[in-house]
Amino acid sequence: MSQSERSGPFVESVLRAVRLLECFRTGEPELTLSELVRRSGYSKSTAHRLLSTLQVAGWLERTPDNRFRLTIRPFQTGSVLVESLDVTRVAPPLLTRLSIESGQTTYLVVAAGSDAVCLERVTVGARIRVLELEIGGSQPLHVGGAPRALLAFDEEALLPAVLRTGLPGRTPTTITTEDALRADLAATRARGYAVSDGDSTVGVAALGAPVFGHGERVVGAVSLGGIREDVLPPRPEHVTALLRTASELSARLGSRTSAAALTAASLTTT
Template sequence: MGTDEQRRVVDPKNHIASVVKAIEVLECFKNGGPELSLTQVIDQTGYTRTTVYRLLGTLELAGWVERTDRGAYRLTLQVFELATTVLAGFDLRTVASHVMSELATAFDEHVYLLVPDGTRAVCIDLIESSQPIRVMVLTVGRSLPMYLGGAPVALLAAMEKTLLPRLLKEGPMVTPAGNEIPEAELRQTLAETRDRGYAISSGDVTPGVVALGACIKDRRGQPVAAMSIGGLSADISDQRLDTIASALMDGADAVSRRLGYVGD
């Protein structure tokens, strides 16, 4: 958004331009944060102050956004209700739920289900650990770039030819701590991930937290999701890591078979 190349091409005979603009305003919240000021929306969309003000006013009237005490804008629960409806009918989430429950019961660690969304991976389901110390980074609806975390890296390893060039065009790959990941280092990580069958993320998203990720494939053998197990590094010895990794890969294979995948 914000440039002619990024915006959708609108044919006035078949589309309503104002609706497209309103959707672009809503999409600003995907990466901009839970609250945005008028100026931030203007900067992201490239539209005039008057246009953005009118669009936000219309969305507020329709119940999709609301004003905060600070005068910023945020999405309402109406958006969550719509997303919940979509997720309720998402077969992958339903198919994976039993395996996720088994993994959560066996290891009492956080279990995540993520799907690719461009060059990011979005969490569509999770089961929390019962442990008192919370290590969660992802919640349902939140995302990570494909080069960070267990599940995203597992997906990127399986889709490197198509996704890595797109990631590289987007600019430097940087961790939350501000450390840039060199391309050569990432390529080596992806090759190792494919060789072992699962990804290992150790402290790259959150210090002291390790996560494993394994891909789920559809009946055509295409990666459509990844499951991840994450917990405190201090609680996951090398031996326990191997046990978790084996169970995670078995679980991902089980979900893949339920989706119709029969193996290579």
């Protein structure tokens, strides 16, 4: 790639490290330093320095016979994309059913750094259409029903970035302190679903539940939302429909999370 083909700032060493990873091919999971030098075109010293860095980062490991081998990390990262593609394929009919059953707008979101990105939104059954989050739009993970469900059930992975970014307030009820947020996340896990009461938009409420994939990893969250008086306090039939949707979507994505446990959680309301 010539300098003229590049646009914007970039880090040359990161680009070189990525190109080293791309030297590994199907059927060739292990390569020697000499093979990596030949394929990448880098000097031996440059390749060795980059490989050592990738080892420290957990992307490569060295075999007993001094070859370099990919770890599970690239697969895990790639799985995020695969699961996102899968979830958008199987979610629409379930979100449509949830919208009709609840009479609310329904959403599917996934995490992207400290934000939640909306992949799907269904309004077919909504009594009043609340366009709280557009498809492709995002909002902070500490705001809203589906985003906080994501954060609560994947707190260890997601919360540090959220806290580094800060907890800006959108409305008087937005959670803006770490202690309050941690308490809310604990309550969400105990309840089985998140409750959003005007913290994103005054007068709008939502309920959100996590979606799991292979290995019981949180891959997204679904929610139903509308004007406050139609959503809060949570109605048992809405909670049941929400958790059943999350459970069925999780099962289709390879999760073994017990549907019985989710159904039991639906009997508890705030």
